[in-house]
Amino acid sequence: MTQGIYVALTAVVIGYVYTSLDLREFGFGFLSEPAAFKVGNQWLTDVDGVTNSRITMYLVGVWSSLRAVLVAIALSTVIGVLIGVARLSSNWLVAQMAMLYVEIFRNTPLLVQVVLVYTILLIGAPLIENVVNVGDFFFISNRGMAMPWPVPDSGFWGTPDWFVGVWVAALLAIGFVAQRVRADRQGRERETGQPHYPNRWALGVFAVGAVISFFALGAPVSIDEPVIVGTHYIEGMVMEPEFTALVAGLTLYTSAFIAEIVRGGIQALPRGQTEAANAVGLSGYQRLTLVILPQALRQIIPSVTNQYLNINKNSSLAYAVLYDDLFRVANIVQNKAGHALEMFFVIIVTYMLISFAISVVMNFFNARVTAQRI
Amino acid sequence: MVDMPAQNPQRIVLPPHRERARRPRIVRFREWARRNLFNSRAGTALTIITAAILALIVYGVVYFVFVDANWRVITENRWLLFAGGYPMDQEWRLWFSVMFVFLLIGLTYGTWASLGRRDHLFIVLASGFAILLLAHGGAAIWSTIWYLIAVGLLYAGYAIMIRMPREAGPGRTLQQRSVAGLLIAALPIILIVLLAFGGARPRELEGFVLNLVLAPVGIAGGLVIAIPLALGRASRMRAISWTCTTYIEVVRGAPLLGWLFVALFILDDVIGGELIVRAMVVLAVFTAAYMAEYIRGALQALPGGQSEAAHAVGLNQFQSMQLIVMPQALRISIPPMVGQAISIWKDTTLVTVILPLRELKGNADSAIAQFEFTPDRIEAYVFVAVVFWVVAFIMSRISQRVEGSLGIGER
Structure with a gap:
């Protein structure tokens, strides 16, 4: 009965929304038409938007978003854990500084942080005419930071793409071998009680294998040095101020939240854990990495996953600093072609897919962390 | 133990911790510093490095605030920043x-x-x-x-x-x-x-006033939508729980900027009305999805015995919800709810980004667009950050005090 009324009401609302939207031209055909606009902040891609379709430009935007999100996730995790541990430091000054950091960056809008960093980069950095040149290697100006970057060459295998494909395949195989070595050494360590250094061995195997395979393929890499032409860098790896501002803002903001999560996770542990670690004579660093953090991770990972999803969604603030991420490119497409409903559909599906990928990876970690009995 | 001068030989012997407390302040401070700042060689080094960094930061901030910055961009644009188009x-x-x-x-x-x-x-x-x-x-x-x-x-x-x-x-x-x-x-x-x-007409709400109106509307509206949503998601009736789950997951799937995009381009056809009203609706709908999840978490955290006990004393479903379950669940969910409220407070800045609504950050943009103040962009944004920080700080302080007096987290 109640359910019947509810279904009828929902149907009425959906019917109203459906009829009020103008759906006569609904369809995704407009995405394959030529774009006729440019997308900046490209890396590893080179599309000019003349012959490329709108969906290609959108995918370039998705790639820009992913880059910013991945870098921000990595940085904010490292900084967040550091600050979270520092908040519990026995050193009063360090703890107070960490608290100040958290209170400042948690309570100011992310938009203002991003825009402020962007403004400081534009005003504070020297003009590109007076670029700061660090040993012909690193360049800093208000057009961003540039440094040399390795670019695949042809080597023994015809084209650069071939080389990259073969080398990545080789690296995967070596990684698999390293994983086996690690498991084997861990097993022996558990059996004999003698240290067999599984992590060091695995890393060593991987590094040696990577270097050998690199040279076996003919070391087909050339270094691209950044060159300044007019008011732009060409070649090399360029970090534009837009990218830096977005990543810095996301990192500052999210690391404050992650710090609080880490602190909460550590504080939730019984005090006896710290005391027991001290009693068996572990150093402060060992106490943290062997006793405290592994246990706290159980409580930390689900909340940190939420923060990663927030980073993904907050990366849409790229719009405010004109970084061409997926949201901004979608807006440009909408301005050119209309079809707001379809574009919104595309946006939300993209964000959900990225969120889904992040969740899958983090659930995998979570399963591994909670699989170990404590 | 530090030797105490025997001023009064007949005084009562106190236990050691009281004895320590009697020592002069400077001694106590020295001991505190030894324990909290210089407890080991590494600790001393850490303290010195941190103090140096702190000194640099303080110097930079003081230099910026009192020497470098031109605060006229704020003082000359007070009305613009705070009220904007509100009739004077x-x-x-x-x-x-x-x-x-x-x-x-x-x-x-x-x-x-x-x-x-x-x-x-x-x-x-x-x-x-x-x-x-x-x-x-x-x-x-x-x-x-x-x-x-x-x-x-x-x-x-x-x-x-x-x-x-x-x-x-x-x-x-x-x-x-x-x-x-x-x-x-x-x-x-x-x-x-x-x-x-x-x-004023609604579109004349601008500047800081607009933030101060949007955030409470979003929070209050969100709460009103969130409670039925949370109950609906936990409902045993499939149709209700599915629609509520879909609502929550879809709204949480896209960023707020995306939903403001909807307010600008799509909601125009559906509900029409002033843009500011549409922005308020979007804020409330957006907040509701997050708040519903916090309430649902609190409902799940309640022991099942509570509603069973309510049924045992003869309360019906509605009464047990209203008198037993909801008050406890809402009390548990206050801390994350305040977090969400602060988050919405900060997110009110986003209406500037794609909507033609000018809140405090938007009007700061207008202030530095004047030729006279173009070099003072950093000052304007720092000011905006400080204002938002102050309000968010007040919100978190009040919530801490209310939590303390309601005894949340204590059992």
């Missing part, structure tokens, strides 16, 4: 709202908490900041006076309420109910004062 001859409406809110803060603190030394310090500092802003330039002596009256109202409300007896009884119930009722009625009252009877 209706200024009294704004001041009335400020006074009303300050009075409410005083009443709330007096009823459920008390002001400690740190709160007084914060009020004094925040007032100093506000007066520095208001009185600078000399033209606005009246706004300083209005502001001081508002602070006076805060303390007056606090003084009245703190003198009421805290013991449970009819008087206490009346006091709590009336203050709570005033809190609930506050938002409609302020909206009426700002907009009705010859006030």
